[in-house]
Amino acid sequence: MAVETPVLNTVPAAVPSVAAAARGDAVFLRVTQAFALAVLGVVAFAVITTAVRAWPAMRAFGPAFLIRSTWDPVAEQFGAWPFIWGTLYSSLLALLLAVPVGVGAAVFLAELCPAWLRAPVSFLVELLAAIPSVVYGLWGVLVMVPWLRERVQAPLAAGLGNWPLFSGAPYGVSLLAAAVILAIMILPIITAVTRDVLLAVPVEQRQASLALGSTRWEAIWRAVLPFGRVGIMGGIILALGRALGETMAVTMVIGNRPEASVSLLSPAYSLAAVLANEFAEATGALHRAALQEITLVLFGITFLVNALARWMVWSITRRSGRGG
Amino acid sequence: MAETSSALPAPPLDRVPLGRRLQNGAMLGLCWLAVGLALVPLLLVLVHVAREGLSAVNLQFFTELPRPVGEAGGGMKQAILGSLMLVGLAAVVGVPVGVLGGIYLAEYPSHRICAWVRFAADVLTGVPSIVLGVVAYTVVVVPMRRFSALAGAAALAMIMVPILLRTTEEMIRLVPGSLREASLALGAPRWRTALFAVLPVARSGIVTGGLLAAARVAGETAPLLFTALNNQYLNHQPDQPTASLPVQIYTYAVSPYAEWHRQAWAGALVLVGLIGALSILARVATRSRMA
Numbered sequence: 001m002a003v004e005t006p007v008l009n010t011v012p013a014a015v016p017s018v019a020a021a022a023r024g025d026a027v028f029l030r031v032t033q034a035f036a037l038a039v040l041g042v043v044a045f046a047v048i049t050t051a052v053r054a055w056p057a058m059r060a061f062g063p064a065f066l067i068r069s070t071w072d073p074v075a076e077q078f079g080a081w082p083f084i085w086g087t088l089y090s091s092l093l094a095l096l097l098a099v100p101v102g103v104g105a106a107v108f109l110a111e112l113c114p115a116w117l118r119a120p121v122s123f124l125v126e127l128l129a130a131i132p133s134v135v136y137g138l139w140g141v142l143v144m145v146p147w148l149r150e151r152v153q154a155p156l157a158a159g160l161g162n163w164p165l166f167s168g169a170p171y172g173v174s175l176l177a178a179a180v181i182l183a184i185m186i187l188p189i190i191t192a193v194t195r196d197v198l199l200a201v202p203v204e205q206r207q208a209s210l211a212l213g214s215t216r217w218e219a220i221w222r223a224v225l226p227f228g229r230v231g232i233m234g235g236i237i238l239a240l241g242r243a244l245g246e247t248m249a250v251t252m253v254i255g256n257r258p259e260a261s262v263s264l265l266s267p268a269y270s271l272a273a274v275l276a277n278e279f280a281e282a283t284g285a286l287h288r289a290a291l292q293e294i295t296l297v298l299f300g301i302t303f304l305v306n307a308l309a310r311w312m313v314w315s316i317t318r319r320s321g322r323g324g
Numbered sequence: 325m326a327e328t329s330s331a332l333p334a335p336p337l338d339r340v341p342l343g344r345r346l347q348n349g350a351m352l353g354l355c356w357l358a359v360g361l362a363l364v365p366l367l368l369v370l371v372h373v374a375r376e377g378l379s380a381v382n383l384q385f386f387t388e389l390p391r392p393v394g395e396a397g398g399g400m401k402q403a404i405l406g407s408l409m410l411v412g413l414a415a416v417v418g419v420p421v422g423v424l425g426g427i428y429l430a431e432y433p434s435h436r437i438c439a440w441v442r443f444a445a446d447v448l449t450g451v452p453s454i455v456l457g458v459v460a461y462t463v464v465v466v467p468m469r470r471f472s473a474l475a476g477a478a479a480l481a482m483i484m485v486p487i488l489l490r491t492t493e494e495m496i497r498l499v500p501g502s503l504r505e506a507s508l509a510l511g512a513p514r515w516r517t518a519l520f521a522v523l524p525v526a527r528s529g530i531v532t533g534g535l536l537a538a539a540r541v542a543g544e545t546a547p548l549l550f551t552a553l554n555n556q557y558l559n560h561q562p563d564q565p566t567a568s569l570p571v572q573i574y575t576y577a578v579s580p581y582a583e584w585h586r587q588a589w590a591g592a593l594v595l596v597g598l599i600g601a602l603s604i605l606a607r608v609a610t611r612s613r614m615a
Contacts, residue, residue, distance in 0.1 A: 021513035024516070025514045027515070032425070032427050032428035036425040042482060043444040045459075046455075101358045104354055104355045104357070105355070107355045108356060125363070125366075130600075131369060134545040134574050134592075135592045139372055143372055203332070210332060215347075216334065217351040218348065245453075245454075247546040248545045272454050275457075275458065276454060276546055295454075303451070306446070310446065
């Protein structure tokens with residue numbers, strides 16, 4: 001990488017004494033260390049203040065908070081289960097939609113794409129990641145949801161309405177809408193990570209497979225993809241982490257009904273969505289504490305998922321460092 | 325550049341049995357379909373934003389405040405200026421913390437605290453932005469007893485810091501060790517080496533990171549919903565609720581009024597344009613460094 005050589009004017013006209021230099025170094029160390037520690041401090045502080053503020057709700061409901069289904073601010077009865085269900089269900093559905101398309105697109109970019117086309121198409125897929133969540137939500141609620149309601153949900157409800165998976169009235173805003181929009185938003189992460197993993201697979205794998213007489217697809221499926229499977233899983237889990245925390249687009253299309261249902265057509269709620277909708281207007285102290293506890297739950301879930309993804313990436317880099 | 329299957333010659337299929345040949349064609353065809361399917365939503369969203377936004381955006385949009393429901397016209401002047409103020413305030417806090425912290429990580433990598441700082445930065449990156457909004461609420465809004473631009477900027481700064489931290493550390497690591505050694509050999513103390521020899525070389529990379537971080541926080545909505553709240557009027561004071569473009573778009577999008585929906589599309593166009601401009605600026609800065 002070309003680096004411009006600067007004019008070295010670091011040495012002042014009079015060379016400083018050793019003591020002055022040491023003092024300067026000590027100040028430099030302390031100042032930069034303080035700012036670095038500030039980052040650590042912010043995270044620790046965030047966890048502690050949220051836990052402290054959530055304590056009244058934790059004391060009132062105990063661990064049952066996570067499995068209770070009532071969310072009634074007026075009667076001061078709070079339970080997070082509908083939100084946990086909605087978050088997990090919509091995110092897993094989104095993965096189901098996004099993983100085949102994302103991995104397929106990455107296989108295209110890494111294996112089948114002519115070299116000159118790779119950069120523009122990669123750029124376009126990454127552009128999906130640059131669009132802000134609120135714009136996705138705007139498009140989702142004004143364009144996608146009406147289309148889903150007319151073209152997908154109404155026929156499903158009419159034809160397969162007695163299946164639990166498609167029961168309920170087709171409102172449009174639903175788990176299905178949330179899953180589709182989440183799938184669109186996490187697609188670029190899966191594609192980018194998988195593409196990088198596949199590009200890092202040594203060419204000998206492909207050469208050996210082709211030499212043994214496999215077709216191009218068989219070489220990819222049997223020699224290339226299995227080689228990169230841990231990295232690909234890491235990318236998928238990273239995408240899951242992103243989907244779990246996604247707020248605005250989900251709030252606008254999920255329907256905001258605090259009810260856990262299996263049906264794809266039913267409106268639902270997610271942890272981040274309830275925070276977005278109710279936090280600014282929560283009045284009772286217990287209501288606010290319950291919302292803080294939901295914040296803590298969301299923090300915990302996304303932290304665990306991201307830690308898992310990072311551990312997977314670390315374990316491949318460690319393995320490849322040993323020549324694996 | 326890694327050699328991939330596309331670089332290797334296509335294996336001849338004439339002696340492959342039909343079943344495997346069909347499977348090969350079908351699966352490769354599905355991969356082509358997948359990339360097409362991946363690009364369809366991008367096209368749909370951008371085309372809609374462009375079409376609806378262009379028909380709704382005009383000079384009024386940038387120069388007028390919102391009009392009451394039912395009256396046509398009006399704009400989002402307060403939201404655009406509010407966004408600029410929020411991103412600016414966030415940068416005032418986020419840039420020094422991120423850059424100086426990154427300098428520490430790059431200059432003293434052997435200190436044991438470094439692993440913890442990097443871990444904390446990773447946690448901040450992975451946490452949903454609404455959680456950071458709740459933290460900013462607890463730390464700024466509650467003591468101040470009001471929603472304010474400062475609270476919004478605090479939340480945005482927490483998002484910017486890990487981006488800048490990582491970028492600064494990487495850019496400084498890229499500076500060749502020989503430069504550092506030359507400076508030290510000429511008698512410069514360690515702090516002068518770090519600040520006046522190494523940092524200027526890494527500067528344009530750090531600026532790029534800053535621009536990308538600004539582009540990222542410019543589009544954030546969730547942390548602002550209960551920190552900076554929103555405002556129908558122009559606000560210059562940092563201790564008052566402030567409008568921002570994403571929050572205004574959200575408010576209009578979930579409303580039942582068609583006129584507000586039009587304004588929301590226009591706002592989305594302006595927001596996407598703003599983020600695009602910042603990203604292009606960041607790319608141009610990188611390229612001029614590489615040239």
